[in-house]
Amino acid sequence: MTLSVLYRGPLSGCNYSCNYCPFAKTKNTREELKDDAAKLNRFVNWVENNPDIQFSILFTPWGEALIRQSYQQAMQRLSHFKHVSKVAIQTNLSCRLDWLSEVNKEKTALWATYHPGETSRRKFLNQCARLDELGISYSVGVVGFREVLPEIEALRKELPAQTYLWINALKKEENYYTPEEKARLIGIDPFVPHNMVHHASLGKPCRTGHTVISVDGDGTMQRCHFVKEHIGNIYDPGFRSALFPRACTNATCGCHIGYVHLDHLKLYELYKDKVLERIAQ
Ligand code: SF4
Numbered sequence: 001m002t003l004s005v006l007y008r009g010p011l012s013g014c015n016y017s018c019n020y021c022p023f024a025k026t027k028n029t030r031e032e033l034k035d036d037a038a039k040l041n042r043f044v045n046w047v048e049n050n051p052d053i054q055f056s057i058l059f060t061p062w063g064e065a066l067i068r069q070s071y072q073q074a075m076q077r078l079s080h081f082k083h084v085s086k087v088a089i090q091t092n093l094s095c096r097l098d099w100l101s102e103v104n105k106e107k108t109a110l111w112a113t114y115h116p117g118e119t120s121r122r123k124f125l126n127q128c129a130r131l132d133e134l135g136i137s138y139s140v141g142v143v144g145f146r147e148v149l150p151e152i153e154a155l156r157k158e159l160p161a162q163t164y165l166w167i168n169a170l171k172k173e174e175n176y177y178t179p180e181e182k183a184r185l186i187g188i189d190p191f192v193p194h195n196m197v198h199h200a201s202l203g204k205p206c207r208t209g210h211t212v213i214s215v216d217g218d219g220t221m222q223r224c225h226f227v228k229e230h231i232g233n234i235y236d237p238g239f240r241s242a243l244f245p246r247a248c249t250n251a252t253c254g255c256h257i258g259y260v261h262l263d264h265l266k267l268y269e270l271y272k273d274k275v276l277e278r279i280a281q
């Protein structure tokens with residue numbers, strides 16, 4: 001049995017202050033961090049104690065988790081379990097990277113987002129170069145605000161050609177991009193059209209709830225981050241009975257971490273074994 005788990009614990013603080021984000025420059029208290037670390041440790045122990053499942057894990061924290069030793073250590077531990085195929089995390093890549101020398105590099109990957117205005121292009125590229133030196137697989141992404149288009153193009157030029165750069169397209173406002181801007185975005189990320197639409201998903205088969213689940217710090221299972229219904233708890237010995245094929249109950253799905261699991265989009269063929277870290281092959 002294989003299972004991809006998107007884990008999101010209670011941690012919510014971030015060292016960056018992106019103006020569109022509710023977690024900008026928020027700080028967790030010492031107690032909250034302790035609680036988050038204990039929940040994370042319980043999750044890692046649970047993975048360890050279920051060796052008959054072949055796991056892939058993506059951490060999707062609300063804030064920035066990799067500045068916390070608890071997440072660095074969790075990734076180190078998970079990457080060395082035989083029954084873990086992949087451990088990946090969404091990060092702003094601001095953390096120190098020396099801890100990555102202790103991970104199993106074959107199984108570790110980063111989903112690294114560049115936030116212009118929060119760090120310099122040079123600093124971000126230096127971090128990417130360090131990942132290349134360490135042999136760690138990663139994707140780079142940017143939120144596609146119209147005003148940062150020249151910056152995204154400059155980043156594309158300076159990144160190694162083999163590094164996939166994805167763009168999260170702005171979708172709230174209809175016709176946010178002009179046709180010319182759309183063409184520029186596609187010039188940077190040929191797969192951005194998948195992210196430019198809210199995919200009609202109601203009634204469509206989606207792997208979530210069967211071979212993919214979302215889990216919070218208390219072990220509560222949802223099929224995905226976007227359908228809020230609780231389907232079970234991983235710490236309940238009978239949790240496997242909650243996993244079966246089912247159709248989406250939401251009207252649409254607009255985030256990569258969701259629609260990538262929709263069967264009819266066939267995006268597993270594009271991302272192959274790098275679905276979780278979002279590296280198009
Ligand atoms: S880096 Fe991410 S979590 Fe932090 S403020 Fe920016 S968008 Fe929010």
Ligand code: SF4
Nearest residue numbers: 201206224248253258
């Ligand atoms: S299509 Fe999106 S919203 Fe629907 S179940 Fe799948 S991941 Fe969740």
